[in-house]
Amino acid sequence: MFNSIDTIAAWAKATGFIYPSSEIYGKFAGVYDYGFYGTLLKKNIEQAWIKNVVQKRKDMVLIDSAIFMHPMTWKASGHIDCFDDPQIDCKKCKARHRADNLLEQYGVNADKMPIDEINGIIADLKEKGTVIKCPLCGSTDLTTAKRFSLMVKSNLGSPTDALSEENVVYLRAETCQGIYLNFKNILDSTRMKPPFGIAQVGKAFRNEIIARQFVFRTREFEQMEMQYFCHPDLVESQYAEWKEARINWYKEYGIAAEKLNFHKHEKLAHYASEAYDIQYKFSCLDGRFDEVEGLHARGDWDLSQHSKFSGAKLNYLDPKTNERYIPNVVETSAGLGRLSLMFIDDAHTTEQLDNGETREVLKLDYRLSPIKVAVFPLLKNKPELIAKAEEVYDILSDNFMSEFDDNGNIGKRYRRQDEIGTPFCVTVDFGTLGKGEDVDLSEQNTVTVRNRDTMQQERIAIERLVEYVQDFTK
RNA sequence: GCGGGUGUAGCUCAGCUGGCUAGAGCAUUAGCCUUCCAAGCUAAGGGUCGCGGGUUCGAAUCCCGUCGCCCGCUCCA
Numbered sequence: 371m372f373n374s375i376d377t378i379a380a381w382a383k384a385t386g387f388i389y390p391s392s393e394i395y396g397k398f399a400g401v402y403d404y405g406f407y408g409t410l411l412k413k414n415i416e417q418a419w420i421k422n423v424v425q426k427r428k429d430m431v432l433i434d435s436a437i438f439m440h441p442m443t444w445k446a447s448g449h450i451d452c453f454d455d456p457q458i459d460c461k462k463c464k465a466r467h468r469a470d471n472l473l474e475q476y477g478v479n480a481d482k483m484p485i486d487e488i489n490g491i492i493a494d495l496k497e498k499g500t501v502i503k504c505p506l507c508g509s510t511d512l513t514t515a516k517r518f519s520l521m522v523k524s525n526l527g528s529p530t531d532a533l534s535e536e537n538v539v540y541l542r543a544e545t546c547q548g549i550y551l552n553f554k555n556i557l558d559s560t561r562m563k564p565p566f567g568i569a570q571v572g573k574a575f576r577n578e579i580i581a582r583q584f585v586f587r588t589r590e591f592e593q594m595e596m597q598y599f600c601h602p603d604l605v606e607s608q609y610a611e612w613k614e615a616r617i618n619w620y621k622e623y624g625i626a627a628e629k630l631n632f633h634k635h636e637k638l639a640h641y642a643s644e645a646y647d648i649q650y651k652f653s654c655l656d657g658r659f660d661e662v663e664g665l666h667a668r669g670d671w672d673l674s675q676h677s678k679f680s681g682a683k684l685n686y687l688d689p690k691t692n693e694r695y696i697p698n699v700v701e702t703s704a705g706l707g708r709l710s711l712m713f714i715d716d717a718h719t720t721e722q723l724d725n726g727e728t729r730e731v732l733k734l735d736y737r738l739s740p741i742k743v744a745v746f747p748l749l750k751n752k753p754e755l756i757a758k759a760e761e762v763y764d765i766l767s768d769n770f771m772s773e774f775d776d777n778g779n780i781g782k783r784y785r786r787q788d789e790i791g792t793p794f795c796v797t798v799d800f801g802t803l804g805k806g807e808d809v810d811l812s813e814q815n816t817v818t819v820r821n822r823d824t825m826q827q828e829r830i831a832i833e834r835l836v837e838y839v840q841d842f843t844k
Numbered sequence: 845g846c847g848g849g850u851g852u853a854g855c856u857c858a859g860c861u862g863g864c865u866a867g868a869g870c871a872u873u874a875g876c877c878u879u880c881c882a883a884g885c886u887a888a889g890g891g892u893c894g895c896g897g898g899u900u901c902g903a904a905u906c907c908c909g910u911c912g913c914c915c916g917c918u919c920c921a
Contacts, residue, residue, distance in 0.1 A: 376914085384855070384871085396851095396894065396912045457845085457918075464846035466917055506917090520919075544921085578919060586920095593921055639920095647921090664921060705921035727882075748879060755879095777873095781881035788881095800879060807879080818880070825881070 372654040372715055379584045385790055387411065387714065388585060400581025400589040407790050408710065410740030410771060412592075415709050416571050418737060419594045422619045423702075429566045430596070431556060435548025437573060438526055443547050444540050446679035447672060449521060456480075456488050457516050462509035469515040476502060488515045522575040522589070541575035546701060548572070549597045550672045553684055564686050564697045565600035565608065571706065583655065585707040592706035599697035601688075602670070608700045609644065609667050616663060616702050617648055624735045625650065625716055631659055642666040648704075654715045662712055663704035670696040713738060717791060732791030733823060736843045741792040742770035743839050746783050748799040750776045759798040762817060762832060766796070769836050770843065788822055794839055795820045801829075 372378035382388040387408035391401035404412055424430045444450045456469035469488050470480040476495060480488050492502060492515070501510045526539040542548065549568045556562055571594045581589045600608050613632065620630055628651075635645035644667040649659040673684040673696050687694045717734040736742070745763040747755035756776060766772045773792070775783045780797065787795050797820065800806035801813030818827040819838065830838050 380855075390913090399913070459845070464917095466845065468918060471918090574921080576920080581919095582915080591921065595921090661921065703921055708921065723881085725881090729881085746880090749877095751877075752879095779878060779881085779883075781883085784881050786882085795881095797880065809879095820880080827880075 371718055371720075374656075375584050375586070375654050378654040378711070378715060378718075381718070382408065382584075382714065387790075388710075400578060400587070402585050402588060402707070404710075407740040411713065411734075411738060412706055412710050414738045414740070415706060415713065416594065418623060419619070419704065420569070420571070422615070422622075423567075423569050423594075423596050427567075429562070430569055431560055431562060431566070432569050433549065433552055433556070434570060434572060435545070435552060437542050437575075438524070438539055439542060439547060439551060441539055442679055443551065443676075444521065444543070446675040447547055447550075448675065449540075449543055450519075451484060456483075456485050459513045459516075460504035460507060460509055461511040461513060463504060463507035465504060465506045467505065472502060472505070475505065476500060485515055485517050520576045520578065522577050543574055543576050544595070544703070545570050545572045545574050545593045546595045546597055546703070547672070549595065550676055550684075553599070553673060554682060557686070564688075565598065565604055567596055567598035569594075569596045571595075585711050586652075586655070586660070588707060594704045594706055594709075596702045597668075598700040598702075599673075599686075600700065601695060602698045605667055605669075605698045605700060609665070612700055612702055613646060613665055616665065616704075620648065620650075620662075623713075623738060624733075625712070629716070633659070633661070639666070643669045650712045650716075652712065652715055654711070661705075662708045663702060666701045666703070668699040668701050670698050672699060673697065729785065729788060731788045731822060734791040736793040739791045739793050739843070740771065741773050741787070741790060742843050743794045743796060744773040744775055744783070744787045744792050746774075746780060746795060746797045747776050748780060748797055754803055755798055755800075758802055762796060762798055762835070765832070766835060766839070770839055784820065784825075791822070793822045793842060795822075796835065797827075802832075 372381065379388070379390075383390070385407065386405040389403045389405055390397045391403050392398040420432060424432045458467050458469045458472055459465070460467070470483065473480040473488065473491065478491055478495075480491065483491075495502065502512065503510050504512060521543050522541040524539045524541055525537070527537070549570055552568065556566075556568055572592065573590060574593050575590050578587060578589050581587050585591075596612075598608055598612065617630060617632070621627055630651075631649050633647040633649050635642070635647065638645055646665045647661040648663040648665070650662045651657060651659050676682065677684045677696070685694055685696045713734060714732070717732045719731045719733050721729045721731060723729055732739075743766050745759050745766060747759035749755055759776070760774065763772060763774045773787070775786065777783065784795055797818045799818065800809050802815065802817050803809075804811055804814030813829060815833075816829045816831050817835070819830045819835070820827045
């Protein structure tokens with residue numbers, strides 16, 4: 371639990387989870403780098419998602435499509451025409467407004483309307499005697515509507531740095547287009563048939579006007595997307611099933627039900643016919659519920675559009691009924707950065723201990739913990755302890771992401787692992803060696819395993835360690 | 845883009861009206877110590893004071909410019 375986005379960002383940097391990008395050049399807004407623990411956490415979240423969405427199902431496959439796609443992709447998908455926000459600035463008070471929101475107040479639905487049409491309507495209104503005003507200062511001195519495209523451009527393959535309409539290549543604004551483009555390949559090569567789905571994890575890029583709130587909104591971000599292709603008659607039931615399946619995944623990984631909800635979209639994106647968000651109650655965003663995953667019914671919009679623009683037949687002939695149809699799509703799309711933020715925010719706990727001190731613990735589900743087990747020699751100045759601890763580390767690190775630490779004293783090392791959410795700490799002591807004062811010989815070749823949450827220890831034989839940790843973390 | 849805020853070590857800050865080699869705590873690293881929960885002792889590393897220009901014998905400090913970052917408007921996985 372963090373009480374602000376700043377405190378979680380500072381924590382993430384100090385602990386090695388997430389750093390601002392390009393810090394030595396003074397940071398680069400809206401972009402973040404994942405450090406050692408952040409990278410591992412992210413990989414584990416991704417793995418947990420793949421397990422839920424792909425591994426445990428017979429009707430799902432996984433792909434990894436390229437970030438660059440044929441420019442026509444974005445023309446077909448509607449992103450070039452619709453994926454921008456028409457802006458109108460007030461010349462007097464300098465406020466910026468969304469043109470469609472502004473026009474709504476004059477009874478005009480300008481949602482997803484091309485820019486020329488919007489300016490046409492404004493001119494028409496003026497002719498009929500209605501001059502639109504700045505809702506803030508009331509001034510009528512407004513600019514014409516201007517586009518602010520959310521698509522990021524690249525000069526890939528262009529001989530010059532000129533980004534003309536002909537040679538521009540876009541970085542993908544959503545990963546799912548790579549799925550649609552491979553729809554036919556999957557049908558042809560994997561024996562999948564509707565209803566089935568294709569999943570993908572990868573980066574997407576959006577030229578957000580303002581990227582803020584740490585990794586909650588970034589210009590470069592990772593999506594975990596699933597597109598489920600089914601007969602139009604099945605959309606409703608599939609949509610309901612996926613809603614259920616996805617929210618249960620959050621609960622399975624330790625998010626309390628009362629911190630989750632569904633939020634229904636009233637305004638829909640250009641591709642969607644129904645849209646719900648799964649929201650999480652972020653304490654670092656002042657306890658506000660905000661989106662971590664979107665579920666959309668996209669109809670046959672994408673496959674139809676790509677059929678139309680490419681000429682490919684993106685439909686399915688049901689061999690039983692002889693019916694040929696364009697499958698409809700149910701999409702789930704989760705933001706990996708947001709999920710990382712959510713899990714950190716949710717797991718971070720400050721505990722009051724009996725001795726009056728406090729302890730910071732990252733109570734992540736063990737499966738998500740970056741480091742599964744840490745190995746310590748009880749004392750740093752006893753070479754036999756160090757040597758034995760290194761032996762134990764070698765055994766564990768062959769199986770798990772592990773850490774070795776002989777710095778400072780044992781308490782400090784426990785706290786350090788608590789802070790990054792390591793479920794188990796293994797300590798090699800004199801009992802392990804079977805020698806020293808007052809040593810119980812029955813403890814030879816056993817170590818203490820200390821649990822992150824209970825702080826309790828138990829003695830485990832070294833040969834049983836791997837099995838022990840595996841049982842808790844798989 | 846506009847408005848507001850801000851910029852000295854990894855972090856939190858001190859450095860007042862210009863003046864010793866820019867400091868402290870925490871953190872980091874090394875050594876000593878330590879037989880299980882952030883103890884102690886010793887030492888070390890780390891800063892072109894955001895950047896550029898000006899005023900001055902002298903600028904972290906004053907002036908001008910510029911840039912980055914943060915917050916709001918907008919957007920969204």
